[in-house]
Amino acid sequence: MSLLEKWAVFAARNMSEFRVVPVNLHDELVTQAYQARGYDEDESQVAAEVCRDATRHGIRTHNALKALHLDHLFGSAVGGCVPGVEVEVVNRRFKASEVWNANRKLGQAVAVAAIDRCIELADEYGVGQVSIDNAFHYLWGGGYVMKAAERGYIAYTNCTSTLAEVVPFGGKFPTLGTNPHSWGFPTQDANGFPIVIDWATSTVAMGRVQQLKREGKSLPPGAAVDEEGNETLDPNQVAALLPFGAHKGYGMALMNELVGGFIGGSLPTIRGREGAKTTSCFYFQVIHPDAWDSGASVGGGQMGNVKEVIDDILGHGNEGCLLPGQIEAGFRARTDAAGGLLFSDAELGEFKELADGLGIGGWDIENFGVEPA
Amino acid sequence: MSLLEKWAVFAARNMSEFRVVPVNLHDELVTQAYQARGYDEDESQVAAEVCRDATRHGIRTHNALKALHLDHLFGSAVGGCVPGVEVEVVNRRFKASEVWNANRKLGQAVAVAAIDRCIELADEYGVGQVSIDNAFHYLWGGGYVMKAAERGYIAYTNCTSTLAEVVPFGGKFPTLGTNPHSWGFPTQDANGFPIVIDWATSTVAMGRVQQLKREGKSLPPGAAVDEEGNETLDPNQVAALLPFGAHKGYGMALMNELVGGFIGGSLPTIRGREGAKTTSCFYFQVIHPDAWDSGASVGGGQMGNVKEVIDDILGHGNEGCLLPGQIEAGFRARTDAAGGLLFSDAELGEFKELADGLGIGGWDIENFGVEPA
Numbered sequence: 001m002s003l004l005e006k007w008a009v010f011a012a013r014n015m016s017e018f019r020v021v022p023v024n025l026h027d028e029l030v031t032q033a034y035q036a037r038g039y040d041e042d043e044s045q046v047a048a049e050v051c052r053d054a055t056r057h058g059i060r061t062h063n064a065l066k067a068l069h070l071d072h073l074f075g076s077a078v079g080g081c082v083p084g085v086e087v088e089v090v091n092r093r094f095k096a097s098e099v100w101n102a103n104r105k106l107g108q109a110v111a112v113a114a115i116d117r118c119i120e121l122a123d124e125y126g127v128g129q130v131s132i133d134n135a136f137h138y139l140w141g142g143g144y145v146m147k148a149a150e151r152g153y154i155a156y157t158n159c160t161s162t163l164a165e166v167v168p169f170g171g172k173f174p175t176l177g178t179n180p181h182s183w184g185f186p187t188q189d190a191n192g193f194p195i196v197i198d199w200a201t202s203t204v205a206m207g208r209v210q211q212l213k214r215e216g217k218s219l220p221p222g223a224a225v226d227e228e229g230n231e232t233l234d235p236n237q238v239a240a241l242l243p244f245g246a247h248k249g250y251g252m253a254l255m256n257e258l259v260g261g262f263i264g265g266s267l268p269t270i271r272g273r274e275g276a277k278t279t280s281c282f283y284f285q286v287i288h289p290d291a292w293d294s295g296a297s298v299g300g301g302q303m304g305n306v307k308e309v310i311d312d313i314l315g316h317g318n319e320g321c322l323l324p325g326q327i328e329a330g331f332r333a334r335t336d337a338a339g340g341l342l343f344s345d346a347e348l349g350e351f352k353e354l355a356d357g358l359g360i361g362g363w364d365i366e367n368f369g370v371e372p373a
Numbered sequence: 374m375s376l377l378e379k380w381a382v383f384a385a386r387n388m389s390e391f392r393v394v395p396v397n398l399h400d401e402l403v404t405q406a407y408q409a410r411g412y413d414e415d416e417s418q419v420a421a422e423v424c425r426d427a428t429r430h431g432i433r434t435h436n437a438l439k440a441l442h443l444d445h446l447f448g449s450a451v452g453g454c455v456p457g458v459e460v461e462v463v464n465r466r467f468k469a470s471e472v473w474n475a476n477r478k479l480g481q482a483v484a485v486a487a488i489d490r491c492i493e494l495a496d497e498y499g500v501g502q503v504s505i506d507n508a509f510h511y512l513w514g515g516g517y518v519m520k521a522a523e524r525g526y527i528a529y530t531n532c533t534s535t536l537a538e539v540v541p542f543g544g545k546f547p548t549l550g551t552n553p554h555s556w557g558f559p560t561q562d563a564n565g566f567p568i569v570i571d572w573a574t575s576t577v578a579m580g581r582v583q584q585l586k587r588e589g590k591s592l593p594p595g596a597a598v599d600e601e602g603n604e605t606l607d608p609n610q611v612a613a614l615l616p617f618g619a620h621k622g623y624g625m626a627l628m629n630e631l632v633g634g635f636i637g638g639s640l641p642t643i644r645g646r647e648g649a650k651t652t653s654c655f656y657f658q659v660i661h662p663d664a665w666d667s668g669a670s671v672g673g674g675q676m677g678n679v680k681e682v683i684d685d686i687l688g689h690g691n692e693g694c695l696l697p698g699q700i701e702a703g704f705r706a707r708t709d710a711a712g713g714l715l716f717s718d719a720e721l722g723e724f725k726e727l728a729d730g731l732g733i734g735g736w737d738i739e740n741f742g743v744e745p746a
Contacts, residue, residue, distance in 0.1 A: 131667070254568070290467070
């Protein structure tokens with residue numbers, strides 16, 4: 001059994017029962033929901049594709065329901081995101097670099113375009129970067145670098161989160177976003193799927209704190225502080241989050257603020273709230289793998305060498321370890337085997353409401369077959 | 374009192390008493406020690422400068438004594454490092470990218486040259502990268518990106534460590550190096566010193582485990598495993614280290630192995646030991662800050678915007694927080710005020726031995742004034 005098959009089994013075993021929704025039904029509903037909010041056809045289709053990809057890989061925190069909810073809270077409903085607006089290139093002084101003013105265009109559309117441009121630059125220069133001011137939430141950063149990796153490129157993105165929820169190491173007041181980083185490596189020919197290292201720089205997300213509160217459970221150590229800035233394990237006492245890994249994760253969270261600061265972005269504590277400038281920044285970078293190749297690999301070329309390195313890491317008794325991106329690859333295998341997107345009954349209830357509001361039929365829960373856990 | 378002054382005081386208060394060694398005496402001894410091992414004048418001078426910089430910033434784990442010890446264990450004494458050898462550019466297919474075969478040249482000399490070349494590339498392309506195969510230990514990665522930041526650039530480096538001492542998340546056998554990452558940001562005009570985010574991806578270093586063992590103390594949680602791969606707090610039971618921050622730090626440690634794998638580097642478990650190819654890889658990247666600038670900063674230009682972001686993060690009750698690089702900047706201020714490099718009596722004992730071996734006088738401990746803690 002290959003590692004991928006093993007973890008597909010693992011992912012399947014550890015997930016709940018789902019119902020199977022045809023991809024075209026999902027995409028049609030999501031596209032129409034975005035169009036109803038004023039987004040044009042291209043934007044709405046990209047939005048639906050990005051949501052579909054998140055669901056296909058088991059990223060339930062960034063499915064279409066969450067995307068539309070974020071748009072409602074911070075986006076088109078309140079001016080944080082502007083349907084139909086154009087992106088401007090404001091700086092192309094350097095040959096392998098561009099800076100864009102996104103003008104608060106839909107984040108998913110901006111991110112997809114930025115990766116495309118970075119790939120063009122990487123094809124010529126070996127590395128290309130696009131920095132973006134006045135951005136609106138791009139949802140699942142891992143998805144963009146995963147797609148670039150599937151096309152054969154090494155890709156990286158970070159962004160400043162909408163809200164400042166994280167306390168600097170040693171501090172008491174949240175002045176940092178949960179500021180995620182995402183790296184994708186085109187290792188599919190070595191281990192069956194792209195390695196995607198993708199996480200926020202808080203130990204847990206605020207959504208997880210709410211969940212533990214509802215379940216009456218404790219937080220893990222190093223996850224949150226109370227109003228006084230003292231660490232707490234009690235979700236009811238949480239005033240703000242802590243960076244993962246103490247000062248090391250703090251450095252990773254700070255980095256996105258510095259990148260945003262150099263781009264010209266807003267202050268973390270007014271972002272997503274009020275004041276003169278409240279938008280986020282995105283940063284994208286793509287590298288052509290040939291631009292790293294010393295040609296010194298012994299047998300199997302560059303990818304053969306990558307495979308030998310990965311096999312060495314997962315050998316010697318470490319055969320049960322996961323690679324980053326493996327759970328997502330496993331969930332994708334389960335999704336593809338089911339022949340549609342997998343949603344819980346609760347999620348389908350929300351989709352039904354959304355469909356009813358748009359006058360779209362076909363979303364009665366009994367229409368969808370059950371895919372057992 | 375500025376933050377820098379405050380932390381200079383902090384650093385001073387928390388450090389031991391030292392003796393003050395004139396810089397030229399230090400550099401002369403270290404240069405001669407390298408020359409005695411066969412390194413040429415240029416290599417030896419760069420080696421001395423890098424060691425001097427580490428000591429000036431309080432990086433006592435990477436001073437000249439450690440550098441020479443590493444060279445003895447893994448370097449010129451055993452063929453891991455080759456004095457006087459030339460670096461070859463083996464891949465310049467892409468305009469903003471180069472790949473070098475270092476041919477096991479002294480790591481410090483290779484790193485300094487790589488940063489210089491990256492800066493030239495960044496001046497033209499906005500971003501430049503140099504990937505290096507067959508490298509030998511460059512010691513303090515933070516020093517190279519700090520120097521680039523002082524010259525006004527954003528810089529990044531990672532490398533694969535000589536030995537595999539770290540267990541992948543969920544594993545039991547060490548198949549990853551302590552694999553450090555170093556980022557430098559030219560923020561000196563905003564906060565008084567370059568922000569330098571610089572750490573290994575293990576929770577603690579193996580040297581720290583040895584120290585705790587000698588002192589009869591426990592390890593912090595999440596730092597190490599025993600022979601069976603079970604986490605242990607007992608330094609006597611330690612068989613291998615754990616990545617910091619669970620799966621997130623594991624991703625950061627894995628990243629260096631992937632970069633090394635794409636370059637064509639060796640397998641982690643044979644690196645620094647035996648087998649066909651046992652060398653490390655380096656990766657360097659430099660970005661021109663203008664290549665990130667949207668021009669949208671309100672007042673004070675790009676650096677004014679960076680300053681506002683940093684002030685926001687360290688405001689709101691977080692005034693006591695450190696910025697990465699601040700302790701090093703504080704120690705440097707103490708060093709410069711003392712008018713020489715600061716060493717402990719134990720370190721001076723080792724320098725005296727080294728000097729005696731080379732027939733160099735002037736290293737009697739009473740020659741050096743005491744700088745109180």
